[in-house]
Amino acid sequence: MAAAEEDFEFQLQQEEIQRHHQEHGDPFTYTDPDDGTVYEWDQDKLAWFPKITDDFIAAYQANYGVAESTQQQTASTTQQQQTQQQQQQQKKAKKDLKPGEKRKANDPEWFDVDEVKNTNVYVSGLPTDITDDEFKDLMQKCGIIMEDMETGQPKFKLYRDQNGQLKGDGRCCYLKRESVDLALQILDNYEFRSHTIHVEPAKFQLKGAYNPALKKKKKKQKKQKNMQERLLDWRPERKEPLRPKHERVMIIRNMFHPKDFEEDPLELNEISDDLRSECEKFGIVKKVLIFDRHPDGVASVAYKEAEMADAAVAALNGRWFGGRQLNVALWDGVTDYQIEETDREREERLKKWEEFLDLGADIRKGDAKKDDATETTSRTEKASSSTAGESTSDGGKTEG
Structure with missing residues (x-):
């Protein structure tokens, strides 16, 4: 029954459409x-x-x-039309130029960066006595702040007037675009030290004529990628050394004389071991070097941290070692204490080393002969005592 009623209504609608077409003459x-x-x-x-x-x-x-898509399409269409108009104006300006005439620079104006790439926010309404640390802590609530690849400092700025006084506004550059949206939601109309601050996407203004010399060089993509990975790494950030690496090395003078090793080359290892065991009292020792050819008797000790080297210098400077007063200080990072030997000196050193080895071999041979003689003597004494015992035994039997 219901289906029949729907068909009837549809038939009436079609008849009405047909009648309308006949009256107005438009069948579509x-x-x-x-x-x-x-x-x-x-x-x-x-x-x-x-x-x-x-x-x-x-x-x-x-x-x-x-609909949001309609808004985006409308905005995109408007932007494309504006871009086309600017391009047409530029082409027209080029055609109007006379031969040899240069194009005039455009007046400074605001321009928008692509929303996907723009990670900068502009903050106004700040207290005029705000510090950099306060502004940094405030903006970090919404995400990680980008670091400058040259200085390593976070990229934010508090604007000042001609007299150097804070104006109450600033700019912050985030690492991710999502932090900009979060800052707009959280920090806009936020109460900060009895001041209501406002946050909006940053705009940029062209300043003066174009100067190629002031154009920043393009940074290597690999370096920028490594910086982003380091900022996004979940592991705790390792503190960068504030002091130069060469200040971890301690230099000790007047510790020996080069001729000391000519008489006994093994003394070099003994001094190195003694120095390491003494210096380990002040921290972790990474390397010990003995410059055996330096006339000032120089040795170096490398610590893991500069503060360990400071403690060792304070404790060892002026102390006595092997009848010599030590002169201890941190390495300046420039002086090279390694002294290269000449061919003649090398031949003499090798000759003395062979003599030292031969002397050691002779000493071992002499010790071996002494051991043999001692063993022969002991055997003779044992044989004599054994013979004497047998004679005494025979005499006792005869008397009995």
Whole structure:
């Protein structure tokens, strides 16, 4: 029954459409008498659809709101039109130039950076006595602040007037675009030290004429990627050494004389071991070097931290070692205490080393002969005592 009623209503609607076509002569449009909506006939789909007019769009937006995609398309279309107009104006300006005439620089004006790439926010309404640390802590609530690849410092700025006084506004550059959206939601109209601050995406202004010399060089993408990975790393950040590395090295003078090693080359290892064991009382020792050819008797000790070297210098400077008073200080990072030997000195050193080895071999041979003689003597004494015992035993038997 219901299906029959629907078919009947559809038949009436089709008759009304046919009558309208006969009266107005347009077979592809139809106006609904109830609400005045104009329909168009789609030949491909064989169906009636509302005709898109300005009145229809206005009514749709009033009832359902504007879709986000429509806003984006409208903004994109407007931006493309503005870009095309600027390009046409530039081409026209180039054509109007006379031969040899230079194009005038454009007046400074505000320009927008691509929203996807713009990670800068502009903050106003700040107290005029705010410090850099306070501003940094405030902006870090919404994300990680970008670091300058040259200085390593966070990229934010508090603006000042001509007299150097703070103006109450500043700019902050985040590492990620998501931090900008978060700052707009959290920090805009935020109460900070009895001041209501305002946050908005930063805009930039061209200043003066274009100067190629002032243009920043492009940074290497690999360096920028490593910086971003370090900032996003979950591991705790390692503190960078504030003092130069050469201040971890301690230099000791007047510790020996080079001729001391000519008599006994093994003394070099003994001094190195003694020095390491003594210096380990002040911290972790990474390396010990003995410059055996230096006339001042120089040795160096490298610590893990500069503060360890400071403690060792304070304790060892002026102390006595092997009858010599030590002169201890931190390395200046420049002086090279290594002295290269000549070919003649090298031959003499090798000759003395061979003599030392031969002397050691002779000593070992002499010790071996002494051991053999001692063993022979002990065997002779044992044999004599054994013979004497047998004689005494025989004499006792005879008397019995």
